[in-house]
Each structure stands twice: as structure tokens, then as C-alpha cells.
Amino acid sequence: xxxxxxxxxxxxxxxxxxxxxxAVADTVEEALAAAERIGYPVVVKAQVLVGGRGKAGGVxxxxxxxxxxxxxxxxxxxxxxxxxxxxLWIEFASDxxxxxxxxxxxxxxxxxxxxxxxxxxxxxxEQVAEERPEALARITIDPVEGLTAALCREWIAAAxxxxxxxxxxxxLYAAFVDADADLVEINPLILTADGRVxxxxxxxxxxxxxxxxxxxxxxxxxxEKRDPRERDAADKGLQYVGLDGTVGVIANGAGLAMATCDxxxxxxxxxxxxxxxxxGASAQVMANALEVINNDPSVKSxxxxxxxxxxxxxxxxxxxxxxxSQVDISSPIVIRLDGTNAEQGREILKGYESDRLxxxxxxxxxxRTAVELAExxx
Numbered sequence: 001x002x003x004x005x006x007x008x009x010x011x012x013x014x015x016x017x018x019x020x021x022x023a024v025a026d027t028v029e030e031a032l033a034a035a036e037r038i039g040y041p042v043v044v045k046a047q048v049l050v051g052g053r054g055k056a057g058g059v060x061x062x063x064x065x066x067x068x069x070x071x072x073x074x075x076x077x078x079x080x081x082x083x084x085x086x087x088l089w090i091e092f093a094s095d096x097x098x099x100x101x102x103x104x105x106x107x108x109x110x111x112x113x114x115x116x117x118x119x120x121x122x123x124x125x126e127q128v129a130e131e132r133p134e135a136l137a138r139i140t141i142d143p144v145e146g147l148t149a150a151l152c153r154e155w156i157a158a159a160x161x162x163x164x165x166x167x168x169x170x171x172l173y174a175a176f177v178d179a180d181a182d183l184v185e186i187n188p189l190i191l192t193a194d195g196r197v198x199x200x201x202x203x204x205x206x207x208x209x210x211x212x213x214x215x216x217x218x219x220x221x222x223x224e225k226r227d228p229r230e231r232d233a234a235d236k237g238l239q240y241v242g243l244d245g246t247v248g249v250i251a252n253g254a255g256l257a258m259a260t261c262d263x264x265x266x267x268x269x270x271x272x273x274x275x276x277x278x279x280g281a282s283a284q285v286m287a288n289a290l291e292v293i294n295n296d297p298s299v300k301s302x303x304x305x306x307x308x309x310x311x312x313x314x315x316x317x318x319x320x321x322x323x324x325s326q327v328d329i330s331s332p333i334v335i336r337l338d339g340t341n342a343e344q345g346r347e348i349l350k351g352y353e354s355d356r357l358x359x360x361x362x363x364x365x366x367x368r369t370a371v372e373l374a375e376x377x378x
Contacts, residue, residue, distance in 0.1 A: 001206045001217070004047045006089040008184075008202025015175040017168055018198045022091030031072035032065055034090040040064055041093040044071040048083035056080040061093055094200060099188035100161045101125050102169060103203075104141075104176040106183075113141040113176070117159040117169075121188035147173040165189070165197045180210030229273065229296055236288040238275060245270025246374040247367075248293035248302040248331065250286075252277050260305045263363055269371030272299045283322035290327045300374035302333045303366060313337055313345030321352055332373045335359045336366035 009019040023034035035042045046058030053059050058080050060071035078085045099121035107114040117137045120128050129136050137159035141147050152166050176184045185203040192198055211217055233240030247269045251257035254276045261271040277285050293299055306316050316337060337345045349359050360366035
């Protein structure tokens with residue numbers, strides 16, 4: 001779960017990390033009131049879950065109320081890489097002497113935490129890593145041992161940033177661990193004119209798998225309009241991404257779901273979604289998946305692509321049959337069933353085949369049939 005900048009800063013503040021005084025604003029009037037309370041100059045910042053806000057005109061300095069009104073009016077409703085701005089963060093403008101970069105994330109291959117620090121902040125860190133790798137100081141941290149003060153000081157010295165950053169970085173690491181984050185990033189981490197280090201931005205990604213440990217996450221609701229199909233799927237515990245095609249896709253496993261979308265493209269169609277039902281294909285899971293896809297008016301056919309593994313073919317087939325009795329499907333369905341006991345599964349499905357429910361032995365044939373049915377229904 002990605003947090004907006006203001007949410008990330010609220011998290012940082014709970015760990016004593018210095019952040020600018022600021023306030024959320026959903027309207028121009030609220031932006032003006034926030035600026036008056038904070039004091040000028042202020043920065044008017046778009047709150048979207050995407051980078052490049054400044055280049056897109058989503059971050060503006062305002063010296064007085066007229067400029068706040070002007071900038072808030074132009075930023076609210078602004079489309080930044082497909083994300084429409086619905087909320088602003090108004091914060092006191094900092095006097096910047098220097099800019100740095102700091103982050104903690106996961107190094108999955110090493111099964112450790114990775115810290116990255118650079119004296120070149122405020123720019124695309126990927127570009128720095130590619131063009132000047134020596135400018136990025138990295139450390140790996142054993143999760144059991146944690147970040148020690150000695151290791152932190154060595155890291156700071158290697159990056160060439162002021163020693164005053166030690167306290168903030170130790171607190172940032174505590175926030176990263178305690179909040180079950182996949183990423184905490186400050187870009188830029190600034191040095192103010194009076195010698196203080198300060199988080200001028202906040203990028204935070206929380207691990208959804210840790211939600212059960214964090215009741216406080218309930219208030220972290222997104223502001224952007226979420227695709228209703230994706231919201232419905234999430235409520236049912238399904239891994240779903242809405243697309244703009246006409247062939248609804250159901251598969252068990254993320255790799256197979258991606259391959260299914262690819263094969264639909266290959267045979268001339270367009271998938272309406274990516275939907276991974278996981279390793280099993282029980283009747284209830286299948287019914288939930290069919291219901292989500294059936295509620296999408298753009299879907300003209302449904303392609304169910306299942307590879308039986310731990311869940312055997314006959315169990316998958318019975319699950320599909322039971323699911324079809326629970327959901328009133330409006331589109332024709334094409335099924336490809338393979339893997340463990342696939343023959344038994346296909347035999348079960350034969351008794352239910354019709355012009356609205358067909359089975360195909362290979363993924364290519366099934367995809368081609370699904371695309372043809374979708375085209376015929378348009």
C-alpha cells in the first residue's frame with residue numbers, strides 16, 4: 001500500500017523525524033486557510049501516488065494569498081500521468097542549503113534490508129545509480145542485528161553527507177521496521193540554512209501482508225477514484241487489475257494470468273483484466289472471480305485458464321460447475337484445463353458444454369475461441 005506524501009510525513013513525525021509544518025486541503029478555500037495558519041511563504045503540493053509532480057506543475061511556491069489561490073486552483077483537478085489531483089498538501093517553505101537522498105527498502109535476494117544514501121538528492125535516484133554509482137552509498141542490514149549507530153556513521157561518511165543526519169536516519173530505520181514498510185524514502189533530505197537536517201518529501205510503501213498488525217492503517221484511505229472492478233475484487237480477496245479489453249481472464253497463478261493476457265493479445269484480442277485466483281480453484285473462489293468479471297459491461301467473453309497442480313483437475317472442474325450455478329453469467333465462457341488429472345476434469349466439463357460454455361485443449365485454441373466469441377458479441 002503506497003502512502004501519499006502527507007501520510008508518509010505523518011508517519012515520520014510519529015518517530016520524531018523533522019518535517020515541515022503543513023496541512024491537508026481539498027479545496028482552494030482550505031488551502032488559503034492552511035497557508036494563513038502556517039505562515040508565508042508556503043509550497044502548494046499535489047498529492048498523487050506518482051513521481052514527477054514538479055515537472056508536471058504540481059508543486060508551486062506561494063509568497064502570498066493570491067499565489068496560493070492561483071496555484072491551488074490550477075493544481076486541483078490536474079492530471080499527472082493519469083492521476084487526477086484531489087488533495088493538496090500546504091507546507092511552510094524551507095530554506096534549503098543542500099539536498100540529499102535517503103531510503104531503506106528490502107533486498108530480497110540477500111534476505112536483508114538495504115539502505116541507500118547519496119549527497120545528490122532532489123533528482124532521479126535511478127539516474128544517479130546508473131550514471132554515477134559511486135555517488136550512492138549502500139549498506140545491507142541484518143534484520144536481527146538492526147542498524148547500529150556505528151554502521152550508520154560509516155554509511156554517512158561514505159555518502160559524504162553531514163554527521164547531523166545520524167539521528168534522523170536511525171529514526172527513519174525505526175519507522176521502516178516498526179511500520180512493516182517495504183520502502184521508506186526521503187528525496188530530498190535537506191540541510192537547512194541553519195544546519196538542521198529535515199525530510200522535505202516522503203515516499204512510503206507499506207506491506208499489505210502486515211495489515212493484521214496495524215489497526216491504525218484503517219484510516220489510510222486513498223483519494224483517487226479506484227476502479228470499481230478492482231475495489232470489488234479486493235473485497236473478495238482476488239488479485240485483479242482492470243484493463244480495457246473485451247476478454248475476461250481468470251487464471252490460477254500470477255505467471256499464468258500474465259501469459260493468458262499475452263496470448264489473448266497474440267491471437268488478436270484484448271484482455272479486459274488480469275485476475276489471479278491463486279493456487280486453488282474452489283467453487284467459492286471461482287464464483288467470486290466470475291462475479292467480478294460478469295459485472296464488467298465491457299466483457300464479451302470469459303477465458304478461464306487453469307493448470308491443476310496441488311488442486312487436481314476434477315476438483316477444479318467441479319468448482320467451476322458449482323460456481324456457474326451460483327452466478328448468472330451473461331457472457332460465453334471458454335475453459336482450458338491442464339495439469340494434474342486434467343482428463344478427468346475435462347470429462348466432467350463435457351456434460352455441461354454448450355454454445356455458451358466450451359472447452360479447448362490448448363491455451364492458444366482457447367484464447368482464439370474466446371476472442372472470436374468476444375468479436376461476435378460486439
